[in-house]
Amino acid sequence: MSNEELFSDEHWMQQALLRADKAEAINEVPVGAIVVADGKIIGEGWNSPITDHDPAAHAEMLAVRAAASHIENYRVTGATLYVTLEPCAMCAGMLVHARIARVVFGASDLKTGAAGSVMQLLQHPELNHQCDITGGVLADVCGEKLSAFFRRRRAEIKAAKLLARATQAEECGGNGEE
8 A cells, every 4th residue: 555545635735725824924915736656755835926926837737847857857747736725727737748647626715716616617628638526625725715814914904095085195294284
């Protein structure tokens, strides 16, 4: 029995969640991903498009790039990607091209999900490779991490606007008199 068989999808998703924490620590949307082959993590990534000034710096992209580099092959056959949020179309296309065998995601993405929520690219019948998909693994935990991040971000924006208004009013002297 391989190490991968010893560990459950929930175990590996917990590992992806640890990578999501790394994204959140740099004020990026908290999405994390790992690539597992033969019971070992061979690639990891977390969102960093803002930090890296790179629209392609999604967790899945970085994890698969690391895995491909690790095995020295752009085809990452037989591997499983674990990601805390359903992949977007860009990432789904890359996963098909990389020949990832299986994609396991946590929370569904009802705005841009390309593993069945908005569109289905990972199993599109016209493509030359289809990935097996398991969705909803630790979905509540993954979804709450994202929701809490965006709640905090909205509160920070609101607080900044209130501070700006207060500062502007103070600079005007409140009633315009000096």
